[in-house]
Amino acid sequence: MEVTLRGAVFRVNQARMTFGLQLVYGPEVAGPIPEQHYDTIIEAFNGYRAGVKALVRGTGNYDHQSRLSRLESVEQISILDPLDVPAQLDDFRGMRAGWLDGEGLAPSQAGLDWLADRFDRCYPNDVPLPYLYPTPEGGVQAEWSLGSREVSLNVNLSTHKAEWVWVDVLTDAEAEKTLNLDDVADWNWFAAELRRMAEVIQ
Amino acid sequence: MNYAARLYRQVHPGWVREGRITSQVFHPTPKDRGFLSVYDGDQITAAESWQHYTEVLGLMSAGVVAVTPAECSQHQIGVVPDPRDLFPEHTLLDFTGLTGNQVRRAARHLGRAANNRGWLFGPVNV
CATH class of the missing domain: 3.90.1150 (Aspartate Aminotransferase, domain 1)
Structure with a gap:
Protein backbone atom coordinates (compact mmCIF):
# COMPACT_ATOMS: atom_id res chain seq x y z
CA MET A 1 0.00 0.00 0.00
CA GLU A 2 1.28 3.47 -0.87
CA VAL A 3 2.20 5.52 2.17
CA THR A 4 3.25 9.08 2.90
CA LEU A 5 5.02 9.41 6.21
CA ARG A 6 6.49 12.27 8.21
CA GLY A 7 9.09 11.52 10.81
CA ALA A 8 12.65 11.70 12.08
CA VAL A 9 15.42 9.37 10.92
CA PHE A 10 16.73 8.04 14.21
CA ARG A 11 18.77 5.09 12.97
CA VAL A 12 20.89 4.25 9.96
CA ASN A 13 22.56 0.92 9.28
CA GLN A 14 25.01 1.51 6.47
CA ALA A 15 26.09 -2.13 6.29
CA ARG A 16 22.53 -3.29 5.68
CA MET A 17 21.43 -0.08 3.97
CA THR A 18 18.39 0.30 6.20
CA PHE A 19 17.06 3.16 8.26
CA GLY A 20 14.59 3.70 11.08
CA LEU A 21 11.89 6.37 10.89
CA GLN A 22 10.23 7.66 14.06
CA LEU A 23 6.86 8.96 12.96
CA VAL A 24 5.78 12.33 14.34
CA TYR A 25 2.79 10.53 15.80
CA GLY A 26 2.84 6.82 15.57
CA PRO A 27 5.19 3.86 15.60
CA GLU A 28 8.78 3.51 14.52
CA VAL A 29 9.19 1.85 11.15
CA ALA A 30 12.19 0.49 9.33
CA GLY A 31 12.87 0.69 5.62
CA PRO A 32 15.52 0.21 2.94
CA ILE A 33 17.88 3.00 1.84
CA PRO A 34 17.79 3.34 -1.95
CA GLU A 35 21.18 4.42 -3.26
CA GLN A 36 19.73 7.54 -4.90
CA HIS A 37 18.29 8.71 -1.58
CA TYR A 38 21.31 7.90 0.59
CA ASP A 39 22.51 11.49 1.01
CA THR A 40 19.07 12.77 2.00
CA ILE A 41 18.61 10.03 4.58
CA ILE A 42 22.02 10.75 6.07
CA GLU A 43 21.17 14.48 6.16
CA ALA A 44 17.97 13.70 8.03
CA PHE A 45 19.82 11.33 10.39
CA ASN A 46 22.49 13.93 11.17
CA GLY A 47 19.76 16.46 11.92
CA TYR A 48 17.85 14.17 14.29
CA ARG A 49 18.87 15.96 17.49
CA ALA A 50 18.06 19.32 15.89
CA GLY A 51 14.54 18.12 15.19
CA VAL A 52 14.92 17.63 11.43
CA LYS A 53 12.06 15.67 9.92
CA ALA A 54 11.63 14.01 6.56
CA LEU A 55 8.77 13.29 4.19
CA VAL A 56 8.93 9.71 2.95
CA ARG A 57 6.79 8.28 0.14
CA GLY A 58 6.83 4.59 -0.64
CA THR A 59 5.02 1.35 -0.07
CA GLY A 60 4.33 -0.10 3.33
CA ASN A 61 3.66 -3.50 4.82
CA TYR A 62 0.86 -3.86 7.34
CA ASP A 63 0.40 -6.47 10.05
CA HIS A 64 -2.73 -8.49 10.76
CA GLN A 65 -4.07 -5.59 12.84
CA SER A 66 -3.68 -3.21 9.90
CA ARG A 67 -0.80 -1.38 11.52
CA LEU A 68 2.11 -0.21 9.44
CA SER A 69 4.95 -2.55 10.30
CA ARG A 70 7.62 -1.78 7.72
CA LEU A 71 8.48 0.28 4.70
CA GLU A 72 8.82 -2.12 1.78
CA SER A 73 10.24 0.47 -0.58
CA VAL A 74 11.09 4.17 -0.63
CA GLU A 75 10.28 6.10 -3.79
CA GLN A 76 10.86 9.61 -2.53
CA ILE A 77 12.34 11.28 0.52
CA SER A 78 12.84 14.97 1.23
CA ILE A 79 13.70 17.13 4.20
CA LEU A 80 10.64 18.81 5.63
CA ASP A 81 10.39 22.53 6.27
CA PRO A 82 10.52 22.97 10.07
CA LEU A 83 7.06 24.57 9.82
CA ASP A 84 5.53 21.79 7.69
CA MET B 1 9.57 48.28 41.33
CA ASN B 2 12.54 48.41 39.01
CA TYR B 3 10.96 49.15 35.62
CA ALA B 4 13.83 47.42 33.83
CA ALA B 5 13.61 44.27 35.93
CA ARG B 6 13.12 40.97 34.17
CA LEU B 7 9.83 39.29 35.01
CA TYR B 8 10.34 35.61 34.25
CA ARG B 9 7.49 33.68 32.69
CA GLN B 10 7.59 29.89 32.38
CA VAL B 11 6.60 28.51 28.98
CA HIS B 12 4.63 25.29 28.60
CA PRO B 13 6.33 22.91 26.11
CA GLY B 14 3.23 22.90 23.92
CA TRP B 15 3.62 26.62 23.42
CA VAL B 16 7.03 26.56 21.78
CA ARG B 17 7.54 26.04 18.06
CA GLU B 18 11.03 26.31 16.53
CA GLY B 19 12.10 28.41 19.49
CA ARG B 20 9.22 30.88 19.12
CA ILE B 21 6.57 31.22 21.82
CA THR B 22 2.89 31.86 21.22
CA SER B 23 1.22 35.05 22.46
CA GLN B 24 -0.98 32.75 24.55
CA VAL B 25 1.90 32.62 27.06
CA PHE B 26 0.82 36.13 28.07
CA HIS B 27 -2.94 35.67 27.77
CA PRO B 28 -4.75 34.73 31.01
CA THR B 29 -7.05 31.72 30.77
CA PRO B 30 -10.39 31.67 32.62
CA LYS B 31 -8.69 29.76 35.46
CA ASP B 32 -6.22 32.62 35.87
CA ARG B 33 -9.02 35.11 36.65
CA GLY B 34 -7.10 37.95 35.07
CA PHE B 35 -3.71 37.29 36.65
CA LEU B 36 -0.53 35.66 35.36
CA SER B 37 2.26 34.43 37.61
CA VAL B 38 5.83 35.50 36.99
CA TYR B 39 9.08 35.50 38.96
CA ASP B 40 10.79 38.76 39.96
CA GLY B 41 14.16 38.62 38.21
CA ASP B 42 15.67 40.98 40.80
CA GLN B 43 15.26 38.21 43.38
CA ILE B 44 15.97 35.03 41.43
CA THR B 45 17.80 33.92 38.30
CA ALA B 46 16.02 32.51 35.26
CA ALA B 47 17.61 29.10 35.80
CA GLU B 48 16.59 29.06 39.47
CA SER B 49 13.03 30.04 38.56
CA TRP B 50 12.82 27.13 36.10
CA GLN B 51 14.15 24.76 38.71
CA HIS B 52 11.65 26.00 41.29
CA TYR B 53 8.75 25.76 38.84
CA THR B 54 9.55 22.26 37.66
CA GLU B 55 10.95 20.64 40.82
CA VAL B 56 9.20 22.41 43.69
CA LEU B 57 5.88 23.22 42.04
CA GLY B 58 6.06 20.11 39.83
CA LEU B 59 4.85 21.86 36.69
CA MET B 60 6.03 21.59 33.08
CA SER B 61 8.21 24.28 31.57
CA ALA B 62 10.28 24.27 28.41
CA GLY B 63 12.16 27.34 29.56
CA VAL B 64 11.98 30.95 30.66
CA VAL B 65 11.18 34.13 28.76
CA ALA B 66 10.82 37.62 30.18
CA VAL B 67 9.08 40.95 29.94
CA THR B 68 9.70 44.09 31.98
CA PRO B 69 7.42 46.22 34.18
CA ALA B 70 7.89 49.03 31.67
CA GLU B 71 6.53 46.83 28.87
CA CYS B 72 3.60 45.83 31.08
CA SER B 73 2.74 49.38 32.09
CA GLN B 74 2.59 50.44 28.43
CA HIS B 75 -0.52 48.25 28.24
CA GLN B 76 -1.98 49.11 31.64
CA ILE B 77 -0.97 45.75 33.08
CA GLY B 78 -0.26 46.01 36.80
CA VAL B 79 2.83 44.35 38.27
CA VAL B 80 2.00 43.24 41.80
CA PRO B 81 4.51 41.61 44.16
CA ASP B 82 2.79 38.59 45.69
CA PRO B 83 5.35 36.90 47.95
CA ARG B 84 4.33 33.57 49.45
CA ASP B 85 5.82 31.12 51.91
CA LEU B 86 9.03 29.72 50.40
CA PHE B 87 8.19 31.63 47.21
CA PRO B 88 9.15 35.28 47.88
CA GLU B 89 9.82 36.01 44.19
CA HIS B 90 6.23 35.39 43.16
CA THR B 91 4.75 38.32 41.28
CA LEU B 92 1.47 38.80 39.46
CA LEU B 93 0.71 40.48 36.16
CA ASP B 94 -2.71 42.06 36.66
CA PHE B 95 -4.90 42.16 33.54
CA THR B 96 -8.16 42.69 35.45
CA GLY B 97 -8.59 46.33 34.39
CA LEU B 98 -8.46 45.48 30.68
CA THR B 99 -11.22 44.66 28.23
CA GLY B 100 -11.04 41.46 26.21
CA ASN B 101 -9.64 43.25 23.19
CA GLN B 102 -7.07 45.05 25.33
CA VAL B 103 -5.93 41.75 26.82
CA ARG B 104 -5.59 40.27 23.35
CA ARG B 105 -3.58 43.25 22.13
CA ALA B 106 -1.36 43.29 25.22
CA ALA B 107 -0.65 39.56 24.91
CA ARG B 108 0.60 40.06 21.39
CA HIS B 109 2.82 42.97 22.39
CA LEU B 110 4.29 41.06 25.33
CA GLY B 111 4.74 37.93 23.22
CA ARG B 112 6.63 39.93 20.60
CA ALA B 113 8.78 41.56 23.30
CA ALA B 114 9.59 38.21 24.87
CA ASN B 115 10.42 36.60 21.52
CA ASN B 116 12.67 39.52 20.61
CA ARG B 117 14.45 39.26 23.95
CA GLY B 118 15.01 35.53 23.51
CA TRP B 119 15.18 32.72 26.00
CA LEU B 120 16.61 33.55 29.42
CA PHE B 121 16.82 29.82 30.19
CA GLY B 122 16.26 26.88 27.84
CA PRO B 123 14.39 25.86 25.86
CA VAL B 124 14.90 22.33 27.08
CA ASN B 125 13.47 19.15 25.59
CA VAL B 126 10.59 18.00 27.76
Whole structure:
Protein backbone atom coordinates (compact mmCIF):
# COMPACT_ATOMS: atom_id res chain seq x y z
CA MET A 1 0.00 0.00 0.00
CA GLU A 2 1.28 3.47 -0.87
CA VAL A 3 2.20 5.52 2.17
CA THR A 4 3.25 9.08 2.90
CA LEU A 5 5.02 9.41 6.21
CA ARG A 6 6.49 12.27 8.21
CA GLY A 7 9.09 11.52 10.81
CA ALA A 8 12.65 11.70 12.08
CA VAL A 9 15.42 9.37 10.92
CA PHE A 10 16.73 8.04 14.21
CA ARG A 11 18.77 5.09 12.97
CA VAL A 12 20.89 4.25 9.96
CA ASN A 13 22.56 0.92 9.28
CA GLN A 14 25.01 1.51 6.47
CA ALA A 15 26.09 -2.13 6.29
CA ARG A 16 22.53 -3.29 5.68
CA MET A 17 21.43 -0.08 3.97
CA THR A 18 18.39 0.30 6.20
CA PHE A 19 17.06 3.16 8.26
CA GLY A 20 14.59 3.70 11.08
CA LEU A 21 11.89 6.37 10.89
CA GLN A 22 10.23 7.66 14.06
CA LEU A 23 6.86 8.96 12.96
CA VAL A 24 5.78 12.33 14.34
CA TYR A 25 2.79 10.53 15.80
CA GLY A 26 2.84 6.82 15.57
CA PRO A 27 5.19 3.86 15.60
CA GLU A 28 8.78 3.51 14.52
CA VAL A 29 9.19 1.85 11.15
CA ALA A 30 12.19 0.49 9.33
CA GLY A 31 12.87 0.69 5.62
CA PRO A 32 15.52 0.21 2.94
CA ILE A 33 17.88 3.00 1.84
CA PRO A 34 17.79 3.34 -1.95
CA GLU A 35 21.18 4.42 -3.26
CA GLN A 36 19.73 7.54 -4.90
CA HIS A 37 18.29 8.71 -1.58
CA TYR A 38 21.31 7.90 0.59
CA ASP A 39 22.51 11.49 1.01
CA THR A 40 19.07 12.77 2.00
CA ILE A 41 18.61 10.03 4.58
CA ILE A 42 22.02 10.75 6.07
CA GLU A 43 21.17 14.48 6.16
CA ALA A 44 17.97 13.70 8.03
CA PHE A 45 19.82 11.33 10.39
CA ASN A 46 22.49 13.93 11.17
CA GLY A 47 19.76 16.46 11.92
CA TYR A 48 17.85 14.17 14.29
CA ARG A 49 18.87 15.96 17.49
CA ALA A 50 18.06 19.32 15.89
CA GLY A 51 14.54 18.12 15.19
CA VAL A 52 14.92 17.63 11.43
CA LYS A 53 12.06 15.67 9.92
CA ALA A 54 11.63 14.01 6.56
CA LEU A 55 8.77 13.29 4.19
CA VAL A 56 8.93 9.71 2.95
CA ARG A 57 6.79 8.28 0.14
CA GLY A 58 6.83 4.59 -0.64
CA THR A 59 5.02 1.35 -0.07
CA GLY A 60 4.33 -0.10 3.33
CA ASN A 61 3.66 -3.50 4.82
CA TYR A 62 0.86 -3.86 7.34
CA ASP A 63 0.40 -6.47 10.05
CA HIS A 64 -2.73 -8.49 10.76
CA GLN A 65 -4.07 -5.59 12.84
CA SER A 66 -3.68 -3.21 9.90
CA ARG A 67 -0.80 -1.38 11.52
CA LEU A 68 2.11 -0.21 9.44
CA SER A 69 4.95 -2.55 10.30
CA ARG A 70 7.62 -1.78 7.72
CA LEU A 71 8.48 0.28 4.70
CA GLU A 72 8.82 -2.12 1.78
CA SER A 73 10.24 0.47 -0.58
CA VAL A 74 11.09 4.17 -0.63
CA GLU A 75 10.28 6.10 -3.79
CA GLN A 76 10.86 9.61 -2.53
CA ILE A 77 12.34 11.28 0.52
CA SER A 78 12.84 14.97 1.23
CA ILE A 79 13.70 17.13 4.20
CA LEU A 80 10.64 18.81 5.63
CA ASP A 81 10.39 22.53 6.27
CA PRO A 82 10.52 22.97 10.07
CA LEU A 83 7.06 24.57 9.82
CA ASP A 84 5.53 21.79 7.69
CA VAL A 85 1.86 22.05 8.63
CA PRO A 86 0.92 18.33 8.72
CA ALA A 87 3.97 17.59 10.87
CA GLN A 88 3.08 20.40 13.27
CA LEU A 89 -0.49 19.12 13.54
CA ASP A 90 0.77 15.58 14.10
CA ASP A 91 2.61 16.91 17.17
CA PHE A 92 -0.81 17.58 18.75
CA ARG A 93 -2.23 14.08 18.22
CA GLY A 94 -0.80 12.66 21.42
CA MET A 95 -2.24 15.41 23.63
CA ARG A 96 -4.68 14.55 26.38
CA ALA A 97 -7.23 16.58 28.33
CA GLY A 98 -5.56 18.54 31.13
CA TRP A 99 -2.40 19.08 29.08
CA LEU A 100 -2.03 22.67 30.33
CA ASP A 101 -1.22 22.23 34.02
CA GLY A 102 -4.46 20.35 34.61
CA GLU A 103 -6.66 22.34 32.30
CA GLY A 104 -6.89 22.39 28.53
CA LEU A 105 -8.86 20.30 26.05
CA ALA A 106 -7.00 18.18 23.53
CA PRO A 107 -7.61 18.86 19.83
CA SER A 108 -9.75 16.12 18.31
CA GLN A 109 -8.21 13.72 15.78
CA ALA A 110 -11.03 14.44 13.34
CA GLY A 111 -10.45 18.17 13.74
CA LEU A 112 -6.74 17.82 13.10
CA ASP A 113 -7.45 15.65 10.03
CA TRP A 114 -9.84 18.30 8.72
CA LEU A 115 -7.41 21.18 9.29
CA ALA A 116 -4.51 19.29 7.70
CA ASP A 117 -6.65 18.55 4.67
CA ARG A 118 -7.79 22.19 4.38
CA PHE A 119 -4.24 23.49 4.53
CA ASP A 120 -3.20 20.95 1.91
CA ARG A 121 -6.01 21.97 -0.44
CA CYS A 122 -6.29 25.70 0.17
CA TYR A 123 -3.02 27.20 1.48
CA PRO A 124 -0.81 28.55 -1.31
CA ASN A 125 2.85 27.57 -1.56
CA ASP A 126 4.01 31.17 -1.86
CA VAL A 127 2.63 32.30 1.53
CA PRO A 128 4.75 32.07 4.72
CA LEU A 129 4.04 28.96 6.75
CA PRO A 130 2.51 29.53 10.19
CA TYR A 131 3.71 28.58 13.64
CA LEU A 132 0.98 26.32 15.05
CA TYR A 133 0.08 25.98 18.72
CA PRO A 134 -2.69 24.21 20.65
CA THR A 135 -5.21 26.32 22.53
CA PRO A 136 -6.73 25.53 25.95
CA GLU A 137 -10.14 25.33 24.23
CA GLY A 138 -9.03 22.39 22.08
CA GLY A 139 -8.38 24.45 18.98
CA VAL A 140 -5.31 25.42 17.01
CA GLN A 141 -3.81 28.89 16.80
CA ALA A 142 -1.73 29.75 13.75
CA GLU A 143 0.64 32.68 14.18
CA TRP A 144 2.84 34.73 11.90
CA SER A 145 5.26 37.55 12.76
CA LEU A 146 5.46 39.71 9.63
CA GLY A 147 7.40 42.93 10.06
CA SER A 148 5.74 44.87 12.86
CA ARG A 149 2.55 42.81 12.66
CA GLU A 150 1.63 39.94 14.91
CA VAL A 151 -0.98 37.89 13.08
CA SER A 152 -3.04 35.04 14.43
CA LEU A 153 -5.76 32.70 13.24
CA ASN A 154 -7.57 30.98 16.09
CA VAL A 155 -9.25 27.89 14.62
CA ASN A 156 -12.22 26.15 16.22
CA LEU A 157 -11.86 22.54 15.06
CA SER A 158 -15.54 21.79 15.78
CA THR A 159 -17.25 24.71 14.02
CA HIS A 160 -14.53 25.22 11.39
CA LYS A 161 -14.72 28.94 12.10
CA ALA A 162 -11.60 30.98 12.80
CA GLU A 163 -10.84 34.38 14.29
CA TRP A 164 -8.34 36.32 12.19
CA VAL A 165 -6.58 39.04 14.19
CA TRP A 166 -3.54 41.17 13.57
CA VAL A 167 -1.91 43.84 15.72
CA ASP A 168 0.78 46.26 14.59
CA VAL A 169 3.14 46.55 17.57
CA LEU A 170 4.51 49.87 16.33
CA THR A 171 1.29 51.72 15.53
CA ASP A 172 -1.26 49.73 17.59
CA ALA A 173 -3.39 49.41 14.46
CA GLU A 174 -5.36 46.20 14.48
CA ALA A 175 -8.02 44.31 12.57
CA GLU A 176 -10.14 41.24 13.09
CA LYS A 177 -12.47 39.11 11.01
CA THR A 178 -14.36 35.87 11.48
CA LEU A 179 -13.64 33.33 8.75
CA ASN A 180 -15.33 30.14 7.62
CA LEU A 181 -12.52 27.72 6.81
CA ASP A 182 -14.88 25.44 4.91
CA ASP A 183 -15.14 28.28 2.38
CA VAL A 184 -12.18 28.43 -0.01
CA ALA A 185 -12.93 32.12 -0.58
CA ASP A 186 -11.98 32.85 3.02
CA TRP A 187 -8.72 30.94 2.60
CA ASN A 188 -7.99 33.00 -0.50
CA TRP A 189 -8.79 36.18 1.44
CA PHE A 190 -6.41 35.61 4.34
CA ALA A 191 -3.72 34.16 2.10
CA ALA A 192 -3.86 37.41 0.13
CA GLU A 193 -3.57 39.36 3.40
CA LEU A 194 -0.51 37.36 4.43
CA ARG A 195 1.04 37.70 1.01
CA ARG A 196 0.58 41.46 1.11
CA MET A 197 2.08 41.74 4.60
CA ALA A 198 5.02 39.55 3.62
CA GLU A 199 5.71 41.59 0.48
CA VAL A 200 5.84 44.82 2.50
CA ILE A 201 8.75 43.56 4.59
CA GLN A 202 10.84 42.28 1.68
CA MET B 1 9.57 48.28 41.33
CA ASN B 2 12.54 48.41 39.01
CA TYR B 3 10.96 49.15 35.62
CA ALA B 4 13.83 47.42 33.83
CA ALA B 5 13.61 44.27 35.93
CA ARG B 6 13.12 40.97 34.17
CA LEU B 7 9.83 39.29 35.01
CA TYR B 8 10.34 35.61 34.25
CA ARG B 9 7.49 33.68 32.69
CA GLN B 10 7.59 29.89 32.38
CA VAL B 11 6.60 28.51 28.98
CA HIS B 12 4.63 25.29 28.60
CA PRO B 13 6.33 22.91 26.11
CA GLY B 14 3.23 22.90 23.92
CA TRP B 15 3.62 26.62 23.42
CA VAL B 16 7.03 26.56 21.78
CA ARG B 17 7.54 26.04 18.06
CA GLU B 18 11.03 26.31 16.53
CA GLY B 19 12.10 28.41 19.49
CA ARG B 20 9.22 30.88 19.12
CA ILE B 21 6.57 31.22 21.82
CA THR B 22 2.89 31.86 21.22
CA SER B 23 1.22 35.05 22.46
CA GLN B 24 -0.98 32.75 24.55
CA VAL B 25 1.90 32.62 27.06
CA PHE B 26 0.82 36.13 28.07
CA HIS B 27 -2.94 35.67 27.77
CA PRO B 28 -4.75 34.73 31.01
CA THR B 29 -7.05 31.72 30.77
CA PRO B 30 -10.39 31.67 32.62
CA LYS B 31 -8.69 29.76 35.46
CA ASP B 32 -6.22 32.62 35.87
CA ARG B 33 -9.02 35.11 36.65
CA GLY B 34 -7.10 37.95 35.07
CA PHE B 35 -3.71 37.29 36.65
CA LEU B 36 -0.53 35.66 35.36
CA SER B 37 2.26 34.43 37.61
CA VAL B 38 5.83 35.50 36.99
CA TYR B 39 9.08 35.50 38.96
CA ASP B 40 10.79 38.76 39.96
CA GLY B 41 14.16 38.62 38.21
CA ASP B 42 15.67 40.98 40.80
CA GLN B 43 15.26 38.21 43.38
CA ILE B 44 15.97 35.03 41.43
CA THR B 45 17.80 33.92 38.30
CA ALA B 46 16.02 32.51 35.26
CA ALA B 47 17.61 29.10 35.80
CA GLU B 48 16.59 29.06 39.47
CA SER B 49 13.03 30.04 38.56
CA TRP B 50 12.82 27.13 36.10
CA GLN B 51 14.15 24.76 38.71
CA HIS B 52 11.65 26.00 41.29
CA TYR B 53 8.75 25.76 38.84
CA THR B 54 9.55 22.26 37.66
CA GLU B 55 10.95 20.64 40.82
CA VAL B 56 9.20 22.41 43.69
CA LEU B 57 5.88 23.22 42.04
CA GLY B 58 6.06 20.11 39.83
CA LEU B 59 4.85 21.86 36.69
CA MET B 60 6.03 21.59 33.08
CA SER B 61 8.21 24.28 31.57
CA ALA B 62 10.28 24.27 28.41
CA GLY B 63 12.16 27.34 29.56
CA VAL B 64 11.98 30.95 30.66
CA VAL B 65 11.18 34.13 28.76
CA ALA B 66 10.82 37.62 30.18
CA VAL B 67 9.08 40.95 29.94
CA THR B 68 9.70 44.09 31.98
CA PRO B 69 7.42 46.22 34.18
CA ALA B 70 7.89 49.03 31.67
CA GLU B 71 6.53 46.83 28.87
CA CYS B 72 3.60 45.83 31.08
CA SER B 73 2.74 49.38 32.09
CA GLN B 74 2.59 50.44 28.43
CA HIS B 75 -0.52 48.25 28.24
CA GLN B 76 -1.98 49.11 31.64
CA ILE B 77 -0.97 45.75 33.08
CA GLY B 78 -0.26 46.01 36.80
CA VAL B 79 2.83 44.35 38.27
CA VAL B 80 2.00 43.24 41.80
CA PRO B 81 4.51 41.61 44.16
CA ASP B 82 2.79 38.59 45.69
CA PRO B 83 5.35 36.90 47.95
CA ARG B 84 4.33 33.57 49.45
CA ASP B 85 5.82 31.12 51.91
CA LEU B 86 9.03 29.72 50.40
CA PHE B 87 8.19 31.63 47.21
CA PRO B 88 9.15 35.28 47.88
CA GLU B 89 9.82 36.01 44.19
CA HIS B 90 6.23 35.39 43.16
CA THR B 91 4.75 38.32 41.28
CA LEU B 92 1.47 38.80 39.46
CA LEU B 93 0.71 40.48 36.16
CA ASP B 94 -2.71 42.06 36.66
CA PHE B 95 -4.90 42.16 33.54
CA THR B 96 -8.16 42.69 35.45
CA GLY B 97 -8.59 46.33 34.39
CA LEU B 98 -8.46 45.48 30.68
CA THR B 99 -11.22 44.66 28.23
CA GLY B 100 -11.04 41.46 26.21
CA ASN B 101 -9.64 43.25 23.19
CA GLN B 102 -7.07 45.05 25.33
CA VAL B 103 -5.93 41.75 26.82
CA ARG B 104 -5.59 40.27 23.35
CA ARG B 105 -3.58 43.25 22.13
CA ALA B 106 -1.36 43.29 25.22
CA ALA B 107 -0.65 39.56 24.91
CA ARG B 108 0.60 40.06 21.39
CA HIS B 109 2.82 42.97 22.39
CA LEU B 110 4.29 41.06 25.33
CA GLY B 111 4.74 37.93 23.22
CA ARG B 112 6.63 39.93 20.60
CA ALA B 113 8.78 41.56 23.30
CA ALA B 114 9.59 38.21 24.87
CA ASN B 115 10.42 36.60 21.52
CA ASN B 116 12.67 39.52 20.61
CA ARG B 117 14.45 39.26 23.95
CA GLY B 118 15.01 35.53 23.51
CA TRP B 119 15.18 32.72 26.00
CA LEU B 120 16.61 33.55 29.42
CA PHE B 121 16.82 29.82 30.19
CA GLY B 122 16.26 26.88 27.84
CA PRO B 123 14.39 25.86 25.86
CA VAL B 124 14.90 22.33 27.08
CA ASN B 125 13.47 19.15 25.59
CA VAL B 126 10.59 18.00 27.76
